[in-house]
Amino acid sequence: MSDTTSLIFGRLGWDALPFWSMLTDHSWLSIINGVIATGAAGMVVLGALAAVILVTWLGKWRYLWSEWLTSPDHKKIGIMFIVIALVMLARAIVEAVFMRAQQAVGLDSGFLTAEHFGQLFTTHGTIMVFFMAMPFLTGIINYVMPLQIGARDLSFPVLNQVSLGLTAAGAALVMISLVLAPFSIGGWTGYPPFTELARNPGAGVDYWIWAVTLSTLSSTLTGVNFAVTIFKKRAPGMTLMRMPLFTWTALCTAILMIFGMPPLTVATGLLALDRYLDFHMFTTDLGGNMMNYVNLFWAFGHPEVYILILPPFGIFSEVFATFSGKRIYGYKILVIATMCIAVLSFTVWLHHFFTMGQSAHINAAFGIATMLIGIPTGVKVYDWMLTMYRGRIRLSVPMVYAIGFIMLFVLGGMTGIILATPSVDYQVHNSLFLVAHFHNMLIPGLLFGMLSATNFWFPKATGFRLEERWGYRAAFCWIIGFMLAFFPLYVLGMMGMPRRSVAYFEPQYVPWMIVAGIGALAILCALLCLLIQLWVSIRDRHTNNVFAGDPWDGRTLEWSTASPPPEYNFPVIPEVHSLDAFMTEKEGGRAWRVPDHYGDIEMPANSVMGVVIGLTSLAMAFGLVWYMWWLVIAAGVITLAAIVGRGFVRHTHRIISADEVRTTHERWLERLRQTAPIDRSREQSTDNHGRAMPPVEGAVQ
Amino acid sequence: MSQRPLALPRPQARHPGLNLGADHAHEADSREEMVFGFWVFMMSDLIIFGLLMATYVTMLGGTAGGPGPKALFELKSVLIQTMLLLVSSATFGMASIALKYQEKRRLVMWLLITLALGFAFLFFELRDFHTMFEKGGVPSRSGYLSAFFSLVPLHGLHVAGASVWLVALLGQMAVHGLDAPVKTGILRLGILWHFLDIVWIGIFSLVYLGGLS
Numbered sequence: 001m002s003d004t005t006s007l008i009f010g011r012l013g014w015d016a017l018p019f020w021s022m023l024t025d026h027s028w029l030s031i032i033n034g035v036i037a038t039g040a041a042g043m044v045v046l047g048a049l050a051a052v053i054l055v056t057w058l059g060k061w062r063y064l065w066s067e068w069l070t071s072p073d074h075k076k077i078g079i080m081f082i083v084i085a086l087v088m089l090a091r092a093i094v095e096a097v098f099m100r101a102q103q104a105v106g107l108d109s110g111f112l113t114a115e116h117f118g119q120l121f122t123t124h125g126t127i128m129v130f131f132m133a134m135p136f137l138t139g140i141i142n143y144v145m146p147l148q149i150g151a152r153d154l155s156f157p158v159l160n161q162v163s164l165g166l167t168a169a170g171a172a173l174v175m176i177s178l179v180l181a182p183f184s185i186g187g188w189t190g191y192p193p194f195t196e197l198a199r200n201p202g203a204g205v206d207y208w209i210w211a212v213t214l215s216t217l218s219s220t221l222t223g224v225n226f227a228v229t230i231f232k233k234r235a236p237g238m239t240l241m242r243m244p245l246f247t248w249t250a251l252c253t254a255i256l257m258i259f260g261m262p263p264l265t266v267a268t269g270l271l272a273l274d275r276y277l278d279f280h281m282f283t284t285d286l287g288g289n290m291m292n293y294v295n296l297f298w299a300f301g302h303p304e305v306y307i308l309i310l311p312p313f314g315i316f317s318e319v320f321a322t323f324s325g326k327r328i329y330g331y332k333i334l335v336i337a338t339m340c341i342a343v344l345s346f347t348v349w350l351h352h353f354f355t356m357g358q359s360a361h362i363n364a365a366f367g368i369a370t371m372l373i374g375i376p377t378g379v380k381v382y383d384w385m386l387t388m389y390r391g392r393i394r395l396s397v398p399m400v401y402a403i404g405f406i407m408l409f410v411l412g413g414m415t416g417i418i419l420a421t422p423s424v425d426y427q428v429h430n431s432l433f434l435v436a437h438f439h440n441m442l443i444p445g446l447l448f449g450m451l452s453a454t455n456f457w458f459p460k461a462t463g464f465r466l467e468e469r470w471g472y473r474a475a476f477c478w479i480i481g482f483m484l485a486f487f488p489l490y491v492l493g494m495m496g497m498p499r500r501s502v503a504y505f506e507p508q509y510v511p512w513m514i515v516a517g518i519g520a521l522a523i524l525c526a527l528l529c530l531l532i533q534l535w536v537s538i539r540d541r542h543t544n545n546v547f548a549g550d551p552w553d554g555r556t557l558e559w560s561t562a563s564p565p566p567e568y569n570f571p572v573i574p575e576v577h578s579l580d581a582f583m584t585e586k587e588g589g590r591a592w593r594v595p596d597h598y599g600d601i602e603m604p605a606n607s608v609m610g611v612v613i614g615l616t617s618l619a620m621a622f623g624l625v626w627y628m629w630w631l632v633i634a635a636g637v638i639t640l641a642a643i644v645g646r647g648f649v650r651h652t653h654r655i656i657s658a659d660e661v662r663t664t665h666e667r668w669l670e671r672l673r674q675t676a677p678i679d680r681s682r683e684q685s686t687d688n689h690g691r692a693m694p695p696v697e698g699a700v701q
Numbered sequence: 702m703s704q705r706p707l708a709l710p711r712p713q714a715r716h717p718g719l720n721l722g723a724d725h726a727h728e729a730d731s732r733e734e735m736v737f738g739f740w741v742f743m744m745s746d747l748i749i750f751g752l753l754m755a756t757y758v759t760m761l762g763g764t765a766g767g768p769g770p771k772a773l774f775e776l777k778s779v780l781i782q783t784m785l786l787l788v789s790s791a792t793f794g795m796a797s798i799a800l801k802y803q804e805k806r807r808l809v810m811w812l813l814i815t816l817a818l819g820f821a822f823l824f825f826e827l828r829d830f831h832t833m834f835e836k837g838g839v840p841s842r843s844g845y846l847s848a849f850f851s852l853v854p855l856h857g858l859h860v861a862g863a864s865v866w867l868v869a870l871l872g873q874m875a876v877h878g879l880d881a882p883v884k885t886g887i888l889r890l891g892i893l894w895h896f897l898d899i900v901w902i903g904i905f906s907l908v909y910l911g912g913l914s
Contacts, residue, residue: 155734220745228738258741262748270756270851278841280763281756281851287763287844292756299752644869647886648876 010627011203016180017041033116036098041179069611072157072604073567074142077164079461081139082454084171088131091175093527095124097520100485104517106503107510117502118185119204123174125188126208129304130215131171133442136450137311138163138222141250144457145226147558147565148244150235150574150581155228157604158646163218163225165614170214173621177207180626184208187500189297190271192282192290197275203625206275210621213268216261216300219307223257226250235557237576241335244556244580245328248335249314252342253307259346260303267296276624294356298349306345308442310338312449313380316402319452320384322552323399324391325680327580330383337376337383344373354425363422370420374413381410394680396552397471401452404479405444412440415490433493436486443482451478451530459551459690463563464541468684470533477526485519488512546690548672553680553692555580560591562668563690568601568656571665586694592672598658598665605654612642732885739889743896746859750900753852754907763844770912773838775829779909782825783901786860789818790898793891800887805879812867812887815894819864826857853908856900863893 014020018041022034055061068076099120102112112120142160146153154160177183184204186195190212195205230251234243243251271293273279280288321328328334350358350366384406393399415437419425428434451474459465492512497504537544549563560582561570572595578584585591616635623631677693678685796811833839840850870886877883 155738224738224741224745227741228734232734232737258745259748262745263752266749266752266756273840273847273851279847279851280765280841280844281760281847283844285765286767286842287760287765288847289760289763289844292759296752296756640865644865644872647869647873647882650877650880650882 078143085136161610166218226254246314264300436489474529481522548690
């Protein structure tokens with residue numbers, strides 16, 4: 001390669017293309033893997049092209065730019081986060097199916113190379129944690145939390161755009177790594193010394209480092225934004241102990257993000273120093289110590305587990321209360337339990353590496369701390385069951401996910417208690433038992449929570465319900481698929497099969513592997529059902545319309561406003577007098593009253609900061625991966641200039657006049673009054689236009 | 702103006718030092734959010750420094766036969782850096798007082814002095830690194846030196862970043878005058894500046910005094 005080429009392209013060469021090795025190595029295995037990798041890369045390129053062509057064909061570039069990409073509206077940013085999460089979810093599920101397929105036929109060999117399999121489990125884990133789960137929960141909190149506390153936006157709308165830009169850049173980097181391969185094979189945890197330059201000189205680990213770092217920075221900023229919003233922007237009268245439980249879990253999640261994300265920034269940053277500037281933080285020679293990495297990683301990793309699971313706890317609390325037609329049982333205890341979990345989550349990180357050389361006493365202390373977390377979690381499970389007890393339960397789609405969650409999550413918790421015992425952990429660590437355990441927590445916990453939330457709040461965000469028939473199909477496919485795919489892994493773990501194995505030599509594994517493979521296909525079906533559900537719902541959006549905003553007889557403030565809510569959320573900031581503020585209003589006959597007075601509303605103006613920072617950080621990360629230093633410097637200079645320049649901008653707000661607010665609001669109120677209230681038995685029918693008949697008006701629940 | 706809440710449910714903390722102008726209550730509400738947010742962000746940053754310090758302590762033994770603290774550090778130069786940074790904190794305090802009484806000329810003067818002290822600190826720090834390099838104390842030499850160079854220059858980078866911010870704020874002041882965003886900007890920069898002072902005290906005690914004792 002000539003000097004000029006390497007100056008421009010760094011170490012990026014033709015061999016980064018996924019079909020390159022296939023052209024030189026004509027073995028059967030190489031061609032199969034080349035075809036799969038090329039197919040995946042083709043999907044990325046074609047998907048991007050199709051999106052561009054579609055927007056151009058519809059003539060929507062201006063709309064996309066001014067209404068979405070530069071919008072500071074927390075609702076739109078939330079939806080964009082969720083879109084990223086769904087796209088990445090689809091990719092990571094397909095990867096999971098490939099891994100299951102490989103292992104189903106993996107006796108002695110299979111069809112994937114070890115390198116390819118390593119990339120699959122690394123990207124699957126990285127995507128699911130950083131680019132599916134995190135954007136999904138960030139999106140849901142972004143959308144719902146300000147509405148629940150009676151606020152008009154987050155405290156820092158432009159910072160929110162920047163968070164979205166950073167996550168999008170990280171996700172884009174992982175997608176680009178399919179076209180300009182390879183990605184890391186070091187697992188989602190990226191343990192050195194395997195990920196050090198000496199063992200892994202290629203671009204893969206660098207892709208992983210920068211993708212994860214971008215996501216981490218995004219989440220730190222998001223955490224600051226959420227926490228400040230909840231502390232400072234609650235409506236008058238909404239004391240901390242009147243906050244909806246979802247907002248409580250959002251607060252604890254935000255605090256965990258603020259304190260739990262920096263350790264990962266430090267870990268990946270130091271690993272980058274090792275790889276780029278020849279530091280010796282985690283190397284095996286010259287005084288490096290890889291245990292520091294492991295401690296730093298899990299000082300992030302364990303709070304992260306609760307960042308992932310607390311928002312679903314909040315979601316399920318709302319879902320159980322709403323669809324049981326009851327106030328949540330044990331509100332105060334649930335708040336205390338949430339706080340306990342948040343605090344305890346910082347005290348157990350060592351249980352991720354019981355076998356890495358500390359004394360038995362230390363292991364015992366951390367084992368006990370780990371088991372302690374089971375107590376507040378158990379309290380929550382009992383509270384949810386007691387919420388349902390003697391309630392008028394409606395088995396809606398969110399509720400199916402919630403009940404599936406309770407049963408499966410408790411089971412996963414039991415296996416967690418098993419793993420928390422260091423002596424047992426020595427037997428099953430690094431086996432498929434562990435893989436089964438954490439999938440058992442994350443799929444019924446996090447993912448069911450997110451899907452439950454999507455079904456629950458979708459009508460709020462769009463103004464129409466998600467179609468229920470396909471919703472139920474998706475939910476049951478998820479539940480059954482999960483059980484088929486992961487229960488066999490418990491058995492396999494007990495039989496001694498290590499995780500992350502591309503192949504094995506034990507014929508007894510095969511039947512269990514085939515069952516797990518069938519489970520993966522059922523999960524693929526669940527994904528298809530979700531897509532069909534979305535399609536059918538959009539097709540029938542006029543008949544499923546719930547413009548009045550309260551399709552489920554909701555209890556909290558987000559249901560008191562129109563669906564979809566206006567940009568400013570509330571024409572007049574509500575006053576809160578109790579827990580379940582909106583339900584209290586409905587029961588007192590005070591809901592949907594015409595306000596005495598409207599004022600001008602000041603909203604944040606559009607800004608290009610999110611797009612700019614997203615693009616420059618993507619360029620910087622890409623330049624760092626391939627050693628294109630000019631790109632790194634150029635992008636860095638633009639980033640700095642953009643941040644400094646932003647400080648000089650003074651027109652950061654725009655005013656919506658009181659008259660406009662009045663007209664919009666009273667038109668909606670007029671339509672709402674002409675809509676017949678419906679009782680709960682008809683909430684899944686086309687009669688439901690979002691006006692619930694409260695029990696106080698004689699509705700039979 | 703935006704719709705004001707009908708009644709404030711809790712006593713709202715104000716920033717009386719800011720003199721935000723006629724519409725004090727509303728401005729103070731929205732500005733307070735920014736300042737509080739910056740405090741929270743600083744807490745997150747403090748975790749980063751805390752972790753790097755803890756990592757540094759675990760790497761003390763990892764000199765791998767290379768030069769250690771006694772061979773590399775010069776207490777005199779580090780003491781000068783410490784004094785420069787401490788004095789710059791005091792001068793930033795003077796700038797804050799000038800801000801309170803709306804004395805723009807004195808405000809600019811104290812900010813410029815602070816900036817000069819910050820640059821002086823960076824000069825001495827870079828000179829120290831240079832001396833260390835000449836004595837073979839480069840990060841690639843040992844785990845111990847890697848830990849040193851992942852902690853101390855990060856503080857220096859923060860000081861450099863804060864200096865850029867200070868210059869940007871002076872620029873904003875030249876363009877827009879002493880308006881509310883500039884005032885809260887100075888208030889937040891002050892938090893960062895004093896924070897970096899505290900971090901430096903930690904580094905001075907742990908890395909330098911600890912290393913030379």
